[in-house]
Amino acid sequence: MNPWQEITRCRETGTDLVVVTVAAARGSVPGEAGAKMIVTRDGLLSGTIGGGRIEARAIEEATGLLDSSEITRLHCWNLQQDIGMTCGGEMTVLFERVAAKPPWHIVIFGAGHIVQALVPVLIPLSCRIDVIDTRGDWLQRLPSSGNLSTHQFAAFEDGIGFVSERSFVLSITKGHGSDVPVLKEVLTRFPTIPFLGVIGSASKRAALLRDLREAGIDEDLLGKITCPLGLPIGDNDPHEIAISIAAQLLEKRDDHR
DSSP states (O other): HHHHHHHHHHHHTTOOOOEEEEEEEESSOOOOTTEEEEEEEEEEEEEEEEHHHHHHHHHHHHHEEEESSSSEEEEEEEIIIIIOOOOOOOOEEEEEEEEOOEEEEEEEESSHHHHHHHHHHTTTTTEEEEEEEOOOOHHTTSOOOTTTTEEEOOOOGGGGGOOOOOOOOEOOOSHHHHHHHHHHHHHOOOOTTTTTEEOHHHHHHHHHHHHHHHHTOOHHHHTTOOOOOSSSSSOOOSHHHHHHHEEEEHHHHHHHH
């Protein structure tokens, strides 16, 4: 993977980084002008500017930049005097901090059969997932992953605190009665939410809209609800439904970029 691909991948996965470039080199030095490496808070991710003490010093400088208000730094180091190397040359090193994009956030209310099939499809993607349910045993069945968090509440709508105005929200709860409070909370608090999907049929959609109107939700906001959820592909199998939902999420995500 070249440095530009690595930078793109880090930004998409929510990882801040520093690009370290040898801007100029003079005399006996371990790295040539143009050499690059990428440093994250965990240290060196890829590339090299020559190894040894100069690289260690550059990694230390880069990790410090990540926690500062600066965007760039430029250092001209005499390798013998400043770094303690036997080389007698000089290296000018440019440090550029690259902030990560806000991660694609998906909040799923429900952890039943369809969500059990959907989450493994979403986990490999560049996203952060929060799953909310009232049933701890269903939450425990979900796979472990660094980009997945599970939350148990007495009522589904109690998990609204995990939603933001940028979240993609799916309501795949135990049924109509538990979907309505979730939808009411989401539409009331986040009227500009980019995506709000609900599992169900066209008749369920009609019932949801009726109950939400009675709850005082404006007609314009009701138009934000996607129900049935998922692209019209596949069969009525949880795994095929999961693929249709994941495909629709990707489609809607790309529409909002």
